[in-house]
Amino acid sequence: MKNKFLATLLFACSMGTLSAQTPVYLDDSQPVEARVKDALSRMTLEEKVALCHAQSKFSSAGVPRLGIPELWMSDGPHGVRAEINWNDWGYANWTNDSITAFPALTCLAATWNPEMSARYGKAIGEEARYREKDVLLGPGVNIYRTPMNGRNFEYMGEDPYLASIMCVPYIQELQKNGVAACVKHYALNNQELWRGHIDVNLSDRALYEIYLPAFKAAVEQGGAWSIMGSYNKIRGQHACHNDLILNKILKGDWKFDGCVITDWGGAHDTYEAAVNGLDIEMGSYTNGLTSESAFTYNDYYLAHPYLAMLKEGKVPMSTIEDKASRILRLIFRTAMNRQKPYGAVCTDEHYAAAREIGNEGxxxxxxxxxxxxxxxxxxxxxxxxxxxxxxxxxxxxxxxxxxxxxxxxxxxxxxxxxxxxxxxxxxxxxxxxxxxxxxxxxxxxxxxxxxxxxxxxxxxxxxxxxxxxxxxxxxxxxxxxxxxxxxxxxxxxxxxxxxxxxxxxxxxxxxxxxxxxxxxxxxxxxxxxxxxxxxxxxxxxxxxxxxxxxxxxxxxxxxxxxSFPAKLADCGANAFDALSYPGDSIKQVYKEDVLVGYRWHDTKKIPALFSFGHGLSYTTFAYGKPVASAKTMTTDEMLTVTIPVKNAGSVAGKEIIQLYVGDEKCSVLRPAKELKHFTKIALEPGEEKTVTFTLTPDDLKFYDETASAWTLEPGKFKIYIGASSTDIRGMVPFELK
The missing domain is CATH 3.40.50.1700 (Glycoside hydrolase family 3 C-terminal domain)
Known part of the structure; x- marks a missing residue:
């Protein structure tokens, strides 16, 4: 049916379950939190638990008695997947579910252009809205650790800053359509081999400096409404119900108010799922793509087994109150959002967006x-x-x-x-x-x-x-x-x-x-x-x-x-024994630590075949001398850097100016330099523009494992201005005091 909300509401009215006085949760002029509280007060325990697990391959239940519709999800992140059958993985063979395929997210990242990311999110959001999807499973922001990962094409490269900047506009514009982004795969799903059980072990520095920043940006800046947990384990506990990354970091430190959704089949234990931050369980008792089982949706970990544990007092009632609140919040933002715009699919504007993103990538x-x-x-x-x-x-x-x-x-x-x-x-x-x-x-x-x-x-x-x-x-x-x-x-x-x-x-x-x-x-x-x-x-x-x-x-x-390593052993993840990549089939240790991608190549002086940030043009760009606003900087000040850039060739072009920072001496090992800012400018032949970057104290911090906090350490630094991580066009030293 074309309007799921209306259908559910009409069903509820026909059953006589709605009073003459409109409940607050149906009134979308009311604040979302008031609507959540009102709906929660009217629901039975069974109805709350029913929200927490799948009812079909790509939907989870609403509350029909109260006119609250289900959530419909679809794979992304490069286009809205064709319709899947209700209870098996076959395609439904509809004739109205053809869509626009947008460039893969590696291409989007290669544009280094947040405006392209916004166009991408807007267009794919309109297509998801047209297809009546409430949750789009994307974008993917896992870090490119090794070129052997079969799923790297779905992600945004090896640098956490670039991925952070590029994912935010995608999420914001997607969600303006009343479709939730489900940012994936949280976290450390950096290979497909043994993805369902490999136990990833790494330092806190690598976790916070490399693998979490893009997810943090998606939540704190992008305002993502949902997050997809990954298949793998992290320090002995499955990521889809992991106390560290879900309770402490995502919902604690980052104040995430949305839903955590499993990757399909990513739940493994009812108690852990109940207490460790999981909200919606999808796809269990299948292998994610090909197999079926005799189990029903009520046999999921967060279904009848969870209900039984709640009634027996084995898990706190507060867990279901939190989960149901988050799911209702997601429903009100999407399926019950009557202010969302109409969708569109395969329009000239969408094709133009796909073409331009490809052109720039x-x-x-x-x-x-x-x-x-x-x-x-x-x-x-x-x-x-x-x-x-x-x-x-x-x-x-x-x-x-x-x-x-x-x-x-x-x-x-x-x-x-x-x-x-x-x-x-x-x-x-x-x-x-x-x-x-x-x-x-x-x-x-x-x-x-x-x-x-x-x-x-x-x-x-x-x-x-x-x-x-x-x-x-x-x-x-x-x-x-x-x-x-x-x-x-x-x-x-x-x-x-x-x-x-x-x-x-x-x-x-x-x-x-x-x-x-x-x-x-x-x-x-x-x-x-x-x-x-x-x-x-x-x-x-x-x-x-x-x-x-x-x-x-x-x-x-x-x-x-x-980066493109000349040979596989030149990649940090592949430079050690098999325990580093791909692991021993049970456990894995990220032995390159924070030296991922160009950080490894630069610091270890192992040249890449083609460097991070590399890309040629049919014209040439001349960089002037970078100038800093001061020679010193204090921990509560900012520093500006200006660079003139000129199109010295005969055709119009666009150039990406990259700013890296290197710490000359530190109490911990730091990369030779790290990307901290970039901008893309368009220049006509002979045209010159002055690019300005603002360096903040946050740009100079590292994660201190002893203090469990981000730390500034005074000393000498260098700012590098480059056309790539190795094509450095200018350098400015300064001191942090």
């Missing part, structure tokens, strides 16, 4: 001339090339398919091949080059070697006759790649792509490589390939975005939200 990794003093291959000049060969499975593959819960049913999907043909017409020929098998979850096709050899040979023969070759490769959304439920098995490119790249380059030096992935990959051929583009998973308008950038209609301005 695509990263130009490399663009060198093929011959000495020659012009770079990119952008592709249509007048220069008569025969353009596009190669690669990813040039035509529907990359919205696969990936687990992020799989999307799209109304429209523009492939890279379609996008390039729209610009270059019949100059474009196509060869598959390699085969990656069918989109599947939990397994992958084995492609016969005869097929591999045949496809490669065909592409190489066509490349000999081409003026330019564009190979669209990378990973895809199948098992053991960028996919939920399993980590990658290799750091290198799969499906014989390394051999294909070498063979193509051997017969045609004019080779452009476009990598579509949510992860870094090993590049043994990097010195030979003149042009490399990191294209991410770009969604419905992905082919248009790629064509915009490759043709020069759009000047690339994306920067990497994570």
């Amino acid at each position: 695509i990263v130009l990794l490399k663009n060198t001339p093929v011959v000495k003093k020659g012009a770079p291959l990119l952008p592709i000049d249509a007048a220069k090339y008569q025969n353009i060969l596009v190669v690669g499975d990813n040039a035509v593959r529907l990359l919205n398919q696969g990936g687990g819960s992020s799989e999307l049913k799209v109304k429209d999907m523009v492939s890279p091949l379609d996008g390039l043909r729209a610009v270059y017409g019949d100059k474009v020929q196509y060869a598959k080059g390699y085969a990656a098998g069918r989109p599947m979850y939990g397994r992958a096709d084995e492609v016969p070697q005869t097929v591999v050899d045949s496809l490669r040979a065909e592409a190489v023969e066509m490349a000999k006759k081409a003026d330019l070759v564009v190979l669209v490769g990378g990973l895809n959304k199948n098992h053991f790649q960028d996919c939920e439920g399993g980590d990658r098995l290799q750091y290198g490119l799969p499906f014989g792509q390394n051999e294909l790249i070498e063979a193509l380059q051997g017969v045609n030096k004019n080779l452009v490589l476009v990598l579509l992935s949510g992860n870094a990959v090993e590049m043994p051929w990097v010195a030979k390939v003149p042009a490399i583009v990191q294209g991410w998973y770009l969604g419905s308008m992905g082919g248009k975005s790629l064509a915009d950038v490759l043709s020069g209609a759009v000047n690339p301005s994306g920067k990497l939200p994570f």
